[in-house]
Amino acid sequence: MxxxxxxxxxxxxxxxxxxxxxxxxxxxxxxxxxxxxxxxxxxxxxxxxxxxxxxxxxxxxxxxxxxxxxxxxxxxxIEQELGALSALRDKPAGTVRITAGEHPAVSILQPALQRILPDHPDIHVEIVVDYGLTDIVAQGFDAGVRLGEQVAKDMIAVRIGPEMRMAVVGSPAYFATRPRPETPQDLTTHNCINIRLPTYGGLFAWEFERDGRELRVRVEGQVVVNHGAVRLASVLDGLGMAYVPEDQIVDHVASGRLIRVLEDWCAPFPGYHLYYPSRRHASPAFAVVLDALRTSDARKASARS
Incomplete structure (x- = not known):
């Protein structure tokens, strides 16, 4: 040919x-x-x-x-074999493409890359922020990052983050004119900031668990967003209550900018996993990135203990 x-x-x-x-x-x-x-x-x-x-x-x-x-x-x-040839080089090289949601991209991927990329100038990483469940094989990605329960069974899944908790928060200005909810059902009378994600095919239901009892609450409000940063800005501006990852609001709660409610209903759940096809040979560049993400999770686990 x-x-x-x-x-x-x-x-x-x-x-x-x-x-x-x-x-x-x-x-x-x-x-x-x-x-x-x-x-x-x-x-x-x-x-x-x-x-x-x-x-x-x-x-x-x-x-x-x-x-x-x-x-x-x-x-x-052919692409895999060409990538494997880089193993013969003195230093790992090549491009690693990863799809991830905004939260893991910022909280997990970016810190790991900050540690390794200065020491590996021939490794290039492309992160595509996407809230949908991307077909990584069809779209040409090396790996994806999703919550553990969202990973397809035919993929290799590697835990790269600690357990997570969600938090329900509102601003002091919001609660100045409204009572704080004491049960998840109370949320139906509040102005809540909804988020629409393609992963769920519609508005995301707020999920709660206490003493083995699980609840999913469909909330309503004046604001619907499809981006985590906009959601956080909206709750800080007093536009309603929001349901967000706990790590995003710890500093705001400590400073008094936000008030947390229903904490005893927000149980921990499996965190983020990196997933990739089982039949694909990992390139040396991908192996470096994977090892950095595993190390990152180990460091966080050690810090918690």
Whole structure:
């Protein structure tokens, strides 16, 4: 196979997997128009249409799907073998792509990378903040970070964070005109800040547990957000009560900017895990990142004890 044909097939795989010329062009490092011409030329040589294009989307035809099923695993194997060659280098090198929610990206990934990247200048890490349950294989990620119960069974899951607790908080100004809730059911009479995440397919229900009794409360309020930082800013501004990870509000509670309620109903639960395909050979660069995240969890566990 000529280098030209190989590059054209790689371009087709990129577009078919991304279902977008724009995203595929960005990953390939070429212009959208150049990528479109490459696909047209490939279709002309093969004498069959591979992609169906519309103004909003791109999808593979029957022939395109067949070609993609054949090519995608082979290109992935080539990428893995090329990555494995870096093991022969004196220093680990390469790019590690990780998808994670905002909270673990800030509280777990960033501190770990701060420790290791200065000592590994040839390792590059791309973190994509995404609240959905991303298909890391289809989207070309090396790993993802999610809560333990959200990890698919066919993935290797490595704990990288301690147990977590949620907290219900409101500002002093908010509680100045409203009674503090004493049970989760009391929340139905309060102005609560909702968060909408694609993981849950709608508004996130607030979850509570005490003495083995579990409750899920659908709250209502004037504000709905889809971003943790906006949620925290809203509760600090007195727009309502919020249900947030405990570590995000400890300093605000200590300083008096926020008041915590229903603490005895907020039980700990399994924290964040890094997950990745069991059939994928870990590159040396990925192994360095994974080891840093494991070490980070061990340090936090030691600090708690």
């Amino acid at each position: 000529s280098a030209e044909n190989f590059n054209d097939l790689a371009a087709f795989v990129a577009v078919a997997k991304e279902r977008s010329f724009t995203r595929a062009a960005a990953k390939q490092g070429v212009s959208q128009s150049a990528l479109s011409q490459t696909i047209k030329a490939l279709e002309a040589r093969l004498g069959v249409r591979l992609l169906t294009r519309s103004t909003r989307s791109v999808s593979a035809t029957e022939a395109g799907e067949r070609l993609l099923r054949t090519l995608a695993p082979r290109f992935e194997e």
